[in-house]
Amino acid sequence: xxxxxxxxxxxxxxxxxxxxxxxxxxxxxxxxxxxxxxxxxxxxxxxxxxxxxxxxxxxxxxxxxxxxxxxxxxxxxxxxxxxxxxxxxxxxxxxxxxxxxxxxxxxxxxxxxxxxxxxxxxxxxxxxxxxxxxxxxxxxxxxxxxxxxxxxxxxxxxxxxxxxxxxxxxxxxxxxxxxxxxxxxxxxxxxxxxxxxxxxxxxxxxxxxxxxxxxxxxxxxxxxxxxxxxxxxxxxxxxxxxxxxxxxxxxxxxxxxxxxxxxxxxxxxxxxxxxxxxxxxxxxxxxxxxxxxxxxxxxxxxxxxxxxxxxxxxxxxxxxxxxxxxxxxxxxxxxxxxxxxxxxxxxxxxxxxxxxxxxxxxxxxxxxxxxxxxxxxxxxxxxxxxxxxxxxxxxxxxxxxxxxxxxxxxxxxxxxxxxxxxxxxxxxxxxxxxxxxxxxxxxxxxxxxxxxxxxxxxxxxxxxxxxxxxxxxxxxxxxxxxxxxxxxxxxxxxxxxxxxxxxxxxxxxxxxxxxxxxxxxxxxxxxxxxxxxxxxxxxxxxxxxxxxxxxxxxxxx
RNA sequence: UGGGGCGUGGCCAAGUGGUAAGGCACAGGUCUUUGGAACCUGUAUUCGAAGGUUCGAAUCCUUCCGCCCCAGCCA
Numbered sequence: 001x002x003x004x005x006x007x008x009x010x011x012x013x014x015x016x017x018x019x020x021x022x023x024x025x026x027x028x029x030x031x032x033x034x035x036x037x038x039x040x041x042x043x044x045x046x047x048x049x050x051x052x053x054x055x056x057x058x059x060x061x062x063x064x065x066x067x068x069x070x071x072x073x074x075x076x077x078x079x080x081x082x083x084x085x086x087x088x089x090x091x092x093x094x095x096x097x098x099x100x101x102x103x104x105x106x107x108x109x110x111x112x113x114x115x116x117x118x119x120x121x122x123x124x125x126x127x128x129x130x131x132x133x134x135x136x137x138x139x140x141x142x143x144x145x146x147x148x149x150x151x152x153x154x155x156x157x158x159x160x161x162x163x164x165x166x167x168x169x170x171x172x173x174x175x176x177x178x179x180x181x182x183x184x185x186x187x188x189x190x191x192x193x194x195x196x197x198x199x200x201x202x203x204x205x206x207x208x209x210x211x212x213x214x215x216x217x218x219x220x221x222x223x224x225x226x227x228x229x230x231x232x233x234x235x236x237x238x239x240x241x242x243x244x245x246x247x248x249x250x251x252x253x254x255x256x257x258x259x260x261x262x263x264x265x266x267x268x269x270x271x272x273x274x275x276x277x278x279x280x281x282x283x284x285x286x287x288x289x290x291x292x293x294x295x296x297x298x299x300x301x302x303x304x305x306x307x308x309x310x311x312x313x314x315x316x317x318x319x320x321x322x323x324x325x326x327x328x329x330x331x332x333x334x335x336x337x338x339x340x341x342x343x344x345x346x347x348x349x350x351x352x353x354x355x356x357x358x359x360x361x362x363x364x365x366x367x368x369x370x371x372x373x374x375x376x377x378x379x380x381x382x383x384x385x386x387x388x389x390x391x392x393x394x395x396x397x398x399x400x401x402x403x404x405x406x407x408x409x410x411x412x413x414x415x416x417x418x419x420x421x422x423x424x425x426x427x428x429x430x431x432x433x434x435x436x437x438x439x440x441x442x443x444x445x446x447x448x449x450x451x452x453x454x455x456x457x458x459x460x461x462x463x464x465x466x467x468x469x470x471x472x473x474x475x476x477x478x479x480x481x482x483x484x485x486x487x488x489x490x491x492x493x494x495x496x497x498x499x500x501x502x503x504x505x506x507x508x509x510x511x512x513x514x515x516x517x518x519x520x521x522x523x524x525x526x527x528x529x530x531x532x533x534x535x536x537x538x539x540x541x542x543x544x545x546x547x548x549x550x551x552x553x554x555x556x557x
Numbered sequence: 558u559g560g561g562g563c564g565u566g567g568c569c570a571a572g573u574g575g576u577a578a579g580g581c582a583c584a585g586g587u588c589u590u591u592g593g594a595a596c597c598u599g600u601a602u603u604c605g606a607a608g609g610u611u612c613g614a615a616u617c618c619u620u621c622c623g624c625c626c627c628a629g630c631c632a
Contacts, residue, residue, distance in 0.1 A: 011578085013570090039631085039632055041632080071632070073632080077632090127630095128629085128630055131630075135628055137559085137628060139558075139560095141559090170630065184559090184627080185559090186627070188628085191630050195630080212631085213632045217632090233561095233626070234632095235632090236626075236627090237626070238627090239561090261625095266568080315569060315581095316569065316570050316571085318563095319562070320562090320564065320624095321562095321626090323569085324569055325567085325568045325569075325581065328568075331580085331582090334594095338594060369590090372594075404592080413590060414590095415590060446590085448590075459591065521591045521592080521593070544593050545592090545593065546592075547592050549592090
């Protein structure tokens with residue numbers, strides 16, 4: 001009898017499919033070994049998370065390994081600070097490279113040895129501009145350098161002298177001898193090594209020549225026994241060169257490079273260069289500014305590693321250029337936080353409410369559910385008294401049709417407390433509503449409607465004025481107003497709004513940095529590192545879905 | 558008009574000759590002490606276009622159109 005093949009529950013992306021095929025064909029002896037190879041020249045962002053999840057994920061799924069390798073071949077851009085931030089972020093995301101932390105710079109000696117192997121490369125003494133001139137254009141072939149046919153012996157000597165620091169920066173380079181007429185510009189004798197007197201953050205002044213990415217990368221992969229070298233689409237053109245390096249050097253091993261589309265997100269930028277600019281030009285407060293799509297920014301904003309991983313899984317891996325809607329990222333964090341974050345009441349823009357028929361000096365402790373999504377989260381006590389704060393936007397003197405929160409003469413429920421009715425509106429000299437005089441119904445304690453009475457349409461959050469704790473709340477919005485920001489786009493001026501007179505329930509007094517909460521009816525918030533016990537600071541991670549906002553928006557149309 | 562890729566609903570994305578998964582978003586509805594969550598329902602006669610092969614095509618062939626990447630001694 002024929003045994004049916006067991007198909008995987010969900011479909012595999014093209015890379016996982018390819019790896020499964022390789023495994024089935026017993027290529028690489030059944031091994032899967034990937035690597036995440038960041039250059040330590042900036043902070044990791046959500047786009048890197050996609051690559052990290054792919055590389056570490058694919059390895060884990062196949063009982064394989066994934067290395068962390070720093071591609072530190074350009075000393076003028078790289079720093080320890082960046083390296084440390086990258087390691088921290090990869091760990092935070094939830095991945096572990098165990099003892100497999102590597103550096104391209106540890107392979108410099110090997111890369112040097114392979115340099116002029118077998119006459120496959122030559123020392124060129126043209127200037128940078130001359131090399132550019134000789135390269136040709138997209139439609140015209142390049143021209144060979146007059147130095148292209150130097151004897152192997154001479155190349156060997158010159159290359160050694162390059163290393164020994166006998167030449168000025170930029171006077172010589174080592175080039176691969178491939179094909180100046182290749183329609184693929186990357187194959188027109190690409191530079192392999194350049195002279196650069198720069199202090200390397202790990203190697204110091206040990207080297208004055210540094211290898212180029214195209215040369216260092218395939219060899220690094222080979223030396224580490226990488227089976228699948230996953231990178232982004234812009235390197236597709238480089239694959240022939242990747243393969244050339246491995247084919248023409250005495251390396252007994254052949255990793256396979258596979259390219260996938262990098263992540264783009266609407267309303268933000270994801271290139272290291274642009275992110276660097278935002279930081280250096282002061283448009284944001286640093287790499288970990290909660291508006292930044294960096295992992296450190298998202299972390300400070302209150303995103304969880306789980307949410308980011310789920311997001312990366314949800315967007316898939318393919319080859320077409322795509323711009324993922326930020327709404328998809330927001331969905332991922334809401335989905336995660338909904339299940340795990342304790343609910344709490346916080347009034348962002350307070351409006352004073354006096355309950356006229358409530359005793360002056362009385363305080364009640366009312367029971368509030370910590371998380372309706374999690375029965376084990378239990379309950380807490382929330383103090384109620386005569387003077388309260390509610391949200392300014394929860395009261396309308398002239399409520400539009402579908403507004404069913406508080407208005408003159410109207411009754412609403414205060415969550416876990418009582419039904420209250422608005423009796424009087426008090427305004428200041430310029431006509432602003434500054435206080436509401438209300439009455440409460442003692443029969444509705446806890447917020448339950450007595451038998452036979454229908455419950456109000458609105459339930460609102462509130463805080464007892466005498467017990468509330470003042471706090472600063474930072475509201476974040478999309479970094480850019482344009483869906484696809486370009487180089488001329490400027491940061492959304494409304495991307496950060498700081499609210500200073502907020503009143504939060506007393507249980508928040510003991511919260512710690514990084515703690516996450518749902519402020520009921522408003523969104524998810526976390527305690528910022530700037531927060532102190534006597535000066536609480538919260539960041540809004542993301543708002544709750546707000547159907548009233550949609551209704552109101554449509555009313556205005 | 559050199560080379561390399563890619564085109565499936567508003568945004569992602571499965572599908573690889575047998576009659577268009579799923580998620581996000583959106584629109585209705587149920588429920589609700591968060592206008593939250595959850596749940597239900599709806600949304601591509603059509604897969605960039607046009608021809609062709611076939612009983613049958615998003616999947617095969619041809620032509621065309623559109624988009625992205627490459628001329629760093631960056632990665």
